[in-house]
Amino acid sequence: RSLPPLVFHWIPWFGSAAQYGQDPVEFFKSCREKHGNVFTFILLGRRVTVTLGPKGNDFVFGGKHTVVAAEEVYGPLTTPVFGKDVVYDCPNEVLMEQKKFVKVSLTTDKFRDYIGMVDDEVTQFLSTDPAFRTYQMDDINEWGSFSVYKTLAEMTILTAARTLQGKEIRENMTKGFAELYADLDHGLTPLHWMFSNLPLPSYRKRDVAHEKMSQFYQNILRNRRNNNVGYEDDVMASLMNQTYRDGRPIPDHEIAHMMIALLMAGQHTSSSTTSWVLLHLADRPDIAEQLYQEQVKHFGLPGGGFREMTYDELKKLPILDAVIRETLRCHAPIHSIMRYIRDDLPVPQSLGAPSEDSVYVVPKGYTVLASPALSQMDPLIWKDANTWDTTRWLDAAGMAAQAKREYDEDTKVDFGFGLVSKGTESPYLPFGAGRHRCIGEQFAIVQIGTIISTIVRKIEMRLEGPFPKPDYSSMMVVPQQPCQIAYRRRKF
Ligand code: HEM
Structure with a gap:
């Protein structure tokens, strides 16, 4: 020894x-x-x-x-941001129950509705955001440019608010909620991880933002209860109706803190993945064209334009699937x-x-x-490990991996049909494995898949400048700033 x-x-x-x-x-x-x-x-x-x-x-x-x-x-790192009694501020068995509570509200039925909502948010964003000024003009030959990470961060939080977080949160996005989110987010850095509490402005802002946000969610819960408003279809409503194994209802502050945890867990992971996808598509117009043609083939309308895709259809698009898989292989948002x-x-x-x-x-x-980030790009394991190559997922083995249902006996959480085959001994684990495995994978695929499809249907993209390197200075791997993508509106 x-x-x-x-x-x-x-x-x-x-x-x-x-x-x-x-x-x-x-x-x-x-x-x-x-x-x-x-x-x-x-x-x-x-x-x-x-x-x-x-x-x-x-x-x-x-x-x-x-x-x-x-x-x-x-x-x-997380307790001052998420709050007391949830996730890592409670015994592991309690976290397992909390994950199951959330998991039951992330059903296929909900995902069906989410696709239309995400599409709607992205369409609205493109039609109103100043970065898409030339998109909003009539001349389709006019090129414009947008800051990829900034744009995707905004689209991600808007679409998560509209779907997972509930109506009240989406309505408040423009009324102060976004600033609270930013202050909380600035509390999730390596410095805050090393030192939980320092007398610095970012710590004070983090604590104030947490308190306000927690109260904000708890007010929503009280309002819903007092006014008997159901919104029975969203995550918050589902959490209000569930109980711990010992019969205890979930206290309001725990529901509030779980909602904050979900917001934070899904933000940089999804926005950085979608940013990398767009960067690769802008760098490889041939793959972007394949993706566009896949959309035309399945959803194109005879007179031009597209119909909405359904959840079942989204899950069966090989090019889109390979693009997301390969991007997660090369750019796992969590490196350690x-x-x-x-x-x-x-x-x-x-x-x-x-x-x-x-x-x-x-x-x-x-x-x-x-570090799955290393094993996913390890030349000892993968052919041309450093090359973003979607074709590696387009063979039978790639499809078979997707068809495996993943159920964790230990935690009793059913992860559904995932990108990842079952088991903790694998080189490819962008969503982790075992007890702490991600419960947001299916939602993330809906969100990322729909954002990309809506964008690819509407614009062509080219990379401006060299392909950005990864920036490891925050807790997640994001593209180094500044990184811009040039775009031009498509005909329909
Ligand atoms: C856990 C990745 C999106 C909620 C994890 C873990 C990874 C991961 C690697 C395991 C962490 C560990 O073992 O220490 C990702 C990626 C995403 C994504 C790559 C998107 C591309 C989301 C979304 C949500 C979410 C959208 C919420 C809706 C969670 C939760 C856990 C988790 C609750 C469990 C933490 C635990 O049990 O300790 N995720 N995630 N994730 N993720 Fe995600």
């Missing part, structure tokens, strides 16, 4: 923070060359053991939650999946070992880290 090898660093407490912060994936690759798939690095006083490859993913995602725990790692180690934990020999007859042990108090 011995400790995993320690990555060399000059400054004791600071450790490898600079290299990790600048480009975690490259940092892991260079450590792997020296140490193999298992190694420890120092990150601002923490000891972080990285376990790479599909087996490394399995070690972290598949670990027992009593030993390999998420709440100690993520809680200090972390857990806190509550008890000394031996590393399986097959993942990495000091010698044939001994094992590494990750000691209690360490953090473990898996």
Whole structure:
């Protein structure tokens, strides 16, 4: 039994923070060359053991939650933003129940309605936002330009508000809710993760915004109850009607905090994915054309224009599916999946070992880290790993992976038919795996798929300048700013 090898660093407490912060994936690759798939690095006083490859993913995602725990790692960052008693501020068993509550309100029936709503929001945005000035003119030969990440961030929050968050939130988007959201969002940075509370303006704004937002949701709940307004079809209404296993109804502050958690969990993940999709389409007009022709073939009307697509149809569009899959492979929004180690934990020999007859042990108090972002683009696993190539998903194996239903026995959460095949030992896990797996995948596919389809139907795009590099400085991987896409309105 011995400790995993320690990555060399000059400054004791600071450790490898600079290299990790600048480009975690490259940092892991260079450590792997020296140490193999298992190694420890120092990150601002923490000891972080990285376990790479599909087996490394399995070690972290598949670990027992009593030993390999998420709440100690993520809680200090998320609790001030989401609020008390939900997600990582409650025992893991309670989180599992909370995930199930949300999951039952994300049904196929709802998704059917969401497609029209998302399409409507995007259409309205293109018709009114100043960045789409030339789109709003009659001359189809006029090129304009939009800032891709800014535009997609706005479209994402508007469409999430209109669908998941409910009518009252959508109505308030232009009346102060957007600013509250921004203040909360600025509380989700690496600095806030390292230090939960500092006497700085961003912390104060975060705390004020949380309080206001929590009250805002709780007022909606009280209003609905007092006025007997059902809105029975949305997530909030569904949470109002459910109870914990012990019969306890979900308190209003918990519902409010779950709604905040959903808003935050779905924002940068979806908006960065959609941004990368548009950047690749702008870079590869041939693939954008394939996507457009797929839309024309299935939904084109004889006199021009399109009919709405249905949820079942959205799920069966091979080009759209491959574009989203391949973008998630190359640009997983979450690069590091972390857990806190509550008890000394031996590393399986097959993942990495000091010698044939001994094992590494990750000691209690360490953090473990898996990086599907690396295994998804690992040249040891994928052909032309660094190339965005949609054709890799267009064969029989790609389609078969999609057809697998995923049900987690352990958490009793049914994830439906996912992009990802079942199991924690896989190189491709953009939505994670195991107990903490994403419950927003199906919703994200509806949201991302509809936004892209609506955009591709309406405009042609070209990249302005070089393809942007990933920016790792926030908690999620987003395209480096500024990045603009040139566009021109299509005929119909
Ligand atoms: C968990 C990715 C969209 C809600 C996760 C995890 C990943 C992920 C990798 C696992 C984290 C871990 O194991 O530590 C993504 C991606 C998205 C996306 C790539 C979009 C492209 C969404 C949306 C929602 C959402 C739209 C909400 C509607 C959640 C929740 C969890 C989760 C509640 C569970 C956290 C836990 O159990 O600890 N997501 N997500 N996600 N996601 Fe998503």
